[in-house]
Amino acid sequence: MEARHLRYALALHEHQHFGRAAASLGIAQPPLSAQIGALEREVGERLFDRTPRGVFPTAAGEAFLARARCALREMELAAIDAARAGRGQTGRLRIGFIGSALLEPLPVVLGRFRRDRPQVRLDLRESSTPAGTAALLAGELDVAVGRGAPRGPRVADLTTVAIGTDHLIAAVATSHPFAGRATVEVAQLAQQRLIISPPEEEPATAAMLGAVFEHHRAALDGATYARDVHTITGLAACGLGVGLLPDSARRAARPDVWFCDVAPRVALPDLRMSFRADDRSPVLAAFLGSVRHECAEVGARLDAAIARSG
Template sequence: MRRVEARHLRYALALAEHQHFGRAAASLGIAQPPLSTQIAALEREVGERLFDRTPRGVFPTAAGAAFLAGARRALDEMAGAVVDAGRAARGETGRLRLGFIGSALLAPLPAVLGRFRRTHPDVRLAVQEMESPAGTAALLAGELDVAVGRATPRGVGAESLVTVPFWTNHLVAVVSTAHPHAGRSTIGVDQLAREDLVITPPDKEPAVSAMLRALFAPERCPLDGATVARDVHTIVGLAACGVGVGLGPDSMRRVARNDVWFCDVTPRVRLPDLLLSFRAADRSPVLAAFLDTVRRTCPDVESRLDRLLAAHPDTAARRAAG
């Protein structure tokens, strides 16, 4: 016997438990002679007598007792390794690196990440807020597993990504409760053109900035003198202070305050979708588990995501390779 195998450890432990070759063989489902032969071969491999054969039974020697203690530990570790391998294959352990724009924390990331944390508590989440272009660059560089933003990924390597619409928003305005529009359900674009506005930095969400600029006549664009706020929370806070009318996604309504009022913008303006992107060739079980959570949490994403995966050449090549 060139090496000690797991079955030899089980044979030795069964013999120690039953203290009889016949009973041990029966418990293992093998005949007695092969068990005797294997134990003798094991002793030759170890170089020590592991069992005393006596008329009263078969008992471990001092060397045998030490060997059996190690055998138990080895089998326990092997069983644990099998469990760990299965958990890793199912995406229950590992790491997920996620980059996101701040407004995604209003919706839908709280529901998605909350569910993922509950169902995959042993996955290490590394999350980082970053602008959409930076998220794409980090994803292409292999520094992220998932990126959530509003800009469609572009540039060298963008064709290797799968990008699916993740969440839809329309434009709303937020005003102080002292503002003349407080209490109204809507505010028109023409009315917004006469207001001081509060917006996010154009370079932070360029797709939103371009869409807002297209709303207003170029000769009198209120965005040129708008107050720039770091995020939607700051927009709401400045609106509450009476600095101006804040503009942002309808998910901004989740910033609950009793000193502001939200109005839908008319005509209804759909903002660029929140987009979820990942590398099509990424075979990580953790990523697969996260995408399953997205499917369950955002049902509208499921069919679009499956169609995109089926059509992408990287995933098609992976399926063909088996």
């Protein structure tokens, strides 16, 4: 039984005449009669009564036609759904990210993607850079955003592109002696109790801090660890130490915290976005389109990274 058989039966029901039904379908009457006869033999029931007044469905025909309408509608919807999925308008996208990525650039990218693809299900997960990389390689994520290049076995299977740069700043309570200052020296920071991300959360940042405080290892050894920028800022506001953060943390400013630049200026490892090089998902392609649209400077790097991976 084919979809055309269902359409033929519905046309015959609508026009109640083989000739008129055939004309509406753009075929001759004899083939239509033959096809309806073949359909009835396949179903095993007479579907239409042929009378001098016209052609009318039997009780079996009424039941069959009700299902036929639903079946054709489902087939139309299946084609529509397939087209939407092929364009990346439906489906699911799983994204892992470090907390500071929500300061920038993820808000504008996710906002654009949500507006353009409202029917795509977004599964968002905050994770450390190593955990995000591992989940991506395991197929548990489609995109991972972390700081620094991914590390570990099989990272060659990933396409990675820098999506943001930043530098180090210090956060202190407004009652702290550093409050009101534009900059603070590394040597001065070394005399304070520091609040930093755990090394296992952002290994690239930990390595950078190790280099910055190479001659002041005690400052790092006695540091307080906090996972995200909001916690680091909050602990600094409580007067529990000096928080070391990306400059983008200024976007989450609060009245009881003062931010100082660190001198000399210390560049943080790039914020990087990774995805599996062999992932051809239309939803991923649509997300990368949102990245290109909202982060124009990333587009050329993204295209070059994809070309290298391909």
